[in-house]
Amino acid sequence: MPRIRGSRGRRARLCPSAGGGASGRGNGPRPASPALAPLEGIELGGRTVGVLGFGGIGRAFARIAEGFGMKVLVWNRSPVEGHEQRPLAEVLARADAVSLHMALTAETRGFLHAERIAMLRKGAIVVNTARAGLIDESALRTALRARHLRHVALDVFDAEPLAPDNPWLSEPRATITSHAGYKTPEASRRLIAMGLARACIPGGEAR
Known part of the structure; x- marks a missing residue:
């Protein structure tokens, strides 16, 4: 599926970007500012990543993260095959980075709220390219500014497109991209090929 391939690539790119301390908008450089801290990265090999939604x-x-030499901890709302699933509290407490991969439903809205963000280990990285409503943005920003979190990488937001004065755009320890996680050539x-194929199904109407 186009979205799966493109999205997994964006998630894989944002995780090392956040680990490397990259900051700014993904679609262009941020003006130089003396307030920006020097870049200081971490090595991904040997680190633990929590995959929320499998x-x-x-x-x-998860396969890409393992290719970086990361240990993968999985949490899913229902049983999964082919990978050991860990309790949510354990994943949050142990992971150096967490990446969200869930659909937005009534049950998952606000999933990563203030209490769960507080359960993350100090210095953790949060990556969300799934749905904005999964995370309490205000609580996430508070934890980042309090330095409970090392970095966040976000491709989705409560209000899109982002207004020029959106506070995320001035966060030096946030990597921001423009909700285009799936978009590759x-x-x-x-x-396009899928659209053409559907339009050309015998007896079907082009649309």
């Missing part, structure tokens, strides 16, 4: 994209992300070509 559908197609979560599984693909390859994914775009596959989407």
Whole structure:
């Protein structure tokens, strides 16, 4: 699926970007500012990443993370096959980084709220390219500014497109991209091919 391939790539790119201390908007450089701290990264090999949601994209992300030499801890709302699932509290407490891969439903809205953010180990990284409503943005920003979190990498937001004065754009320890986690040349070509195929189904109407 185009979105799975493109999205897993964006998640894989944002995780090392956050680990490397990269800051700013993904679609362009932020003006130089003396307030920006010097970049100081961490090595991903040997680190632990928590994968919250283990559908197609979560599984693909886990394989990529393992390729970086990371230990993967999985939590999913339902039983999963092929990978040991750990309790949510354990994943949050042990992970150096967590990446969200869940659909937004009534049950998952606000999933990563203030209490769960507080359960994350100090210095953790949070990556969300799934759905904005999964995280309490205000609580996330508070934890980042209090330095409970090392970095956040976000591709989705409560209000889109981001206004020029959106506080996320001035966070030196946030990597921000513009809700285009799936968009690669390859994914775009596959989407076009799928659209053409559907339009040309015998007896179907072009649309």
